[in-house]
Amino acid sequence: MNQITLVSRRSFVLGTGGLAALLALPQAASANEWQAALEGLVGTSSPAEGRVDLAMPEIAENGNVVPFDVTVDSPMTDADYVKAVHVVATGNPTPGVASYMMSPGMGEATVSSRMRLGKTQEVIAVAEMSDGSVYGVTTTVKVTIGGCGG
Amino acid sequence: MAAKPRVKAPKSAAAGEIVTIKTLVRHAMETGQRKDADGNKIPRDIIHTFVCTVNGKEVLRSNWESAVSANPYLAFPLKIDETSEVVFSWTDDQGETVSTKKTITVA
Numbered sequence: 001m002n003q004i005t006l007v008s009r010r011s012f013v014l015g016t017g018g019l020a021a022l023l024a025l026p027q028a029a030s031a032n033e034w035q036a037a038l039e040g041l042v043g044t045s046s047p048a049e050g051r052v053d054l055a056m057p058e059i060a061e062n063g064n065v066v067p068f069d070v071t072v073d074s075p076m077t078d079a080d081y082v083k084a085v086h087v088v089a090t091g092n093p094t095p096g097v098a099s100y101m102m103s104p105g106m107g108e109a110t111v112s113s114r115m116r117l118g119k120t121q122e123v124i125a126v127a128e129m130s131d132g133s134v135y136g137v138t139t140t141v142k143v144t145i146g147g148c149g150g
Numbered sequence: 151m152a153a154k155p156r157v158k159a160p161k162s163a164a165a166g167e168i169v170t171i172k173t174l175v176r177h178a179m180e181t182g183q184r185k186d187a188d189g190n191k192i193p194r195d196i197i198h199t200f201v202c203t204v205n206g207k208e209v210l211r212s213n214w215e216s217a218v219s220a221n222p223y224l225a226f227p228l229k230i231d232e233t234s235e236v237v238f239s240w241t242d243d244q245g246e247t248v249s250t251k252k253t254i255t256v257a
Contacts, residue, residue, distance in 0.1 A: 064219060064220070065219045065220075092217050093183055094216055096215040096217070097214075097215055097218065098214045100212045100226075101210065101212070101213075103209050103210065105209035105229055106209060106228060106229060107227050107228065108168055108227045110227060111224065112225040113222065113224045114222070115218060116217045116219055117217075147219075
């Protein structure tokens with residue numbers, strides 16, 4: 001009798017686990033997915049540290065609208081400028097957020113926008129320089145209400 | 151995406167001055183992840199490309215994914231060397247493009 005109870009409890013737990021997995025759709029990208037996305041953008045998933053600043057709130061109450069500023073330390077001259085900045089949200093169903101193809105005509109390498117975050121996660125900003133070097137930075141954002149709809 | 155985009159830019163600048171441009175365009179930026187009341191997926195409809203040209207020369211091009219918030223806001227600097235006609239355009243998944251133009255005068 002005791003054993004029967006045990007078994008049924010286990011199957012109950014397994015059953016709810018499966019259900020939870022189904023309800024969790026859309027699933028967040030796995031580590032491989034965002035790394036693949038980053039590699040597809042800049043050719044490496046481990047950029048050098050420094051030169052890039054990603055300013056975001058530490059805690060985002062509403063994941064639908066999370067402001068961000070990316071600033072890259074660059075003179076933005078014809079000889080030395082930022083070719084592109086990419087933003088990747090590691091925990092979103094589609095990890096890519098936006099790419100900005102820049103030019104010296106901007107004068108400064110900075111952009112501000114707003115993104116959606118599905119859950120608490122790390123956000124990565126990488127910069128491709130005109131000399132081919134790649135720099136990146138990672139910021140963690142806590143999300144109270146996710147922004148991927150339902 | 152018929153609504154006219156809003157762009158804030160100065161009317162004039164000193165030669166070589168770096169000015170800040172702020173843009174806002176109305177768009178639902180439907181992610182393709184959401185479902186309607188009947189459980190059918192709502193197809194993705196986002197603005198995927200933004201381009202800014204100065205006197206016909208492309209200065210900033212941006213590719214957006216579904217993680218860009220609804221009614222996309224974008225602010226960026228421009229270095230103004232001469233009187234410039236600045237054109238901003240946004241293109242969405244329906245193939246629709248909206249554009250707007252600003253002139254920044256260098257005295």
